[in-house]
Amino acid sequence: MKALILALTVAAIALLSTSSAEAKGCLKGAVVGGVAGHYAGHHGWLGAAAGCLYGRHHANEQDRRQEQQTQAQANRQGKL
Numbered sequence: 001m002k003a004l005i006l007a008l009t010v011a012a013i014a015l016l017s018t019s020s021a022e023a024k025g026c027l028k029g030a031v032v033g034g035v036a037g038h039y040a041g042h043h044g045w046l047g048a049a050a051g052c053l054y055g056r057h058h059a060n061e062q063d064r065r066q067e068q069q070t071q072a073q074a075n076r077q078g079k080l
Helices: 002-017 025-040 044-079
Strands: none
Touching: 025 044
């Protein structure tokens, strides 16, 4: 019971201490990774951590692509 309370406290502090921009992709990835980790040998925490990292990486990659497309469109409009 103490471990559960400790885990929930740590999770609440982690969620409250990050801004929404930094958590983009992390929550969704953590949920998916946690479920997958749980079913793959009861390693839910490890799966959640890996899912969070992958989710943040994927979200940052999408942001970079969108920024590049926006810059390319602005360059095309400037040349016309």
